[in-house]
Amino acid sequence: MPNYQLSHLDQLEAEAIFILRETAAQFQNPGLLFSAGKDSIVMAWLARKAFHPSKLPFPLVHVDTGHNFPETIEYRDEFAEKMGARLVIGSVQKSIDDGRVVEETGADASRNRLQTTTLLDTIEEHKFDAVLGGGRRDEEKARAKERFFSHRDDFGQWDPKNQRPELWNLFNGRMQPGENFRVFPLSNFTEMDIWMYMKREGIVLPSLYYAHERDTIVRNNTILAVSEFVQPREGEEVVNRRIRFRTMGDATITGAVESDADTMDKIIEEVAAARQTERGNRADDKRSETSMEDRKKEGYF
Numbered sequence: 001m002p003n004y005q006l007s008h009l010d011q012l013e014a015e016a017i018f019i020l021r022e023t024a025a026q027f028q029n030p031g032l033l034f035s036a037g038k039d040s041i042v043m044a045w046l047a048r049k050a051f052h053p054s055k056l057p058f059p060l061v062h063v064d065t066g067h068n069f070p071e072t073i074e075y076r077d078e079f080a081e082k083m084g085a086r087l088v089i090g091s092v093q094k095s096i097d098d099g100r101v102v103e104e105t106g107a108d109a110s111r112n113r114l115q116t117t118t119l120l121d122t123i124e125e126h127k128f129d130a131v132l133g134g135g136r137r138d139e140e141k142a143r144a145k146e147r148f149f150s151h152r153d154d155f156g157q158w159d160p161k162n163q164r165p166e167l168w169n170l171f172n173g174r175m176q177p178g179e180n181f182r183v184f185p186l187s188n189f190t191e192m193d194i195w196m197y198m199k200r201e202g203i204v205l206p207s208l209y210y211a212h213e214r215d216t217i218v219r220n221n222t223i224l225a226v227s228e229f230v231q232p233r234e235g236e237e238v239v240n241r242r243i244r245f246r247t248m249g250d251a252t253i254t255g256a257v258e259s260d261a262d263t264m265d266k267i268i269e270e271v272a273a274a275r276q277t278e279r280g281n282r283a284d285d286k287r288s289e290t291s292m293e294d295r296k297k298e299g300y301f
Contacts, residue, residue, distance in 0.1 A: 026173035037248035039134030090122030154178035
């Protein structure tokens with residue numbers, strides 16, 4: 001008999017598709033968090049495979065800080081249109097205008113933490129009982145603690161010590177009124193797996209992921225792209241560098257890496273040689289040793 005042994009990418013794909021289908025089966029009104037970053041793009045791609053030829057059974061949900069790269073917003077809108085998906089946008093600026101949050105001030109002010117309130121308000125407004133996210137366990141130690149089905153209480157908070165066992169691919173999505181779940185289909189993917197999968201599938205990405213020249217500054221040992229949201233301070237030199245971004249997010253805290261990798265093959269070689277995680281250049285994760293876990297406990301994704 002022929003040997004139909006699956007490759008590791010096939011196994012990861014099958015696992016993610018199973019989780020996506022379980023989410024659609026167990027929950028009444030899921031949403032898929034979409035930042036136009038590579039992980040959310042892969043997750044949406046897998047969702048299309050999982051439910052083809054039907055349309056996605058849940059909308060794409062973007063929590064917009066208002067400080068995004070223009071390339072990110074352009075890609076988001078084009079992707080949603082191509083997928084035929086409904087796009088739900090939660091606005092941090094609206095949360096500020098409505099008095100739900102207070103914008104940070106000071107030298108290293110960021111809207112990243114404010115996203116938590118906007119996300120929780122968006123979940124409440126649209127009555128999402130589960131929200132799918134592209135988090136992976138290899139990204140950061142707090143994310144390594146997550147289950148596939150991650151329970152949140154009626155305040156949207158996460159208790160890492162009170163998660164449900166997941167044995168034999170059995171997932172418990174039962175909850176009390178007001179509670180919800182975050183679901184992570186890509187948990188067992190690594191950064192390398194993501195890039196290899198995107199190459200195999202021919203997935204088109206925002207140009208920011210590929211090496212390009214851009215005016216930059218170095219702040220707190222992080223390379224930041226100069227923009228309307230990031231302006232040089234006294235003593236900071238603007239230098240035109242050839243850079244790319246390993247992760248996507250708010251322009252004020254998303255660090256770049258110097259790189260000549262302008263194709264997927266070159267990026268895969270670069271990732272194989274990297275000694276720092278892709279979030280190692282995120283200014284928001286450097287605020288404290290437990291910054292990610294603290295935010296997750298408050299309701300951040």
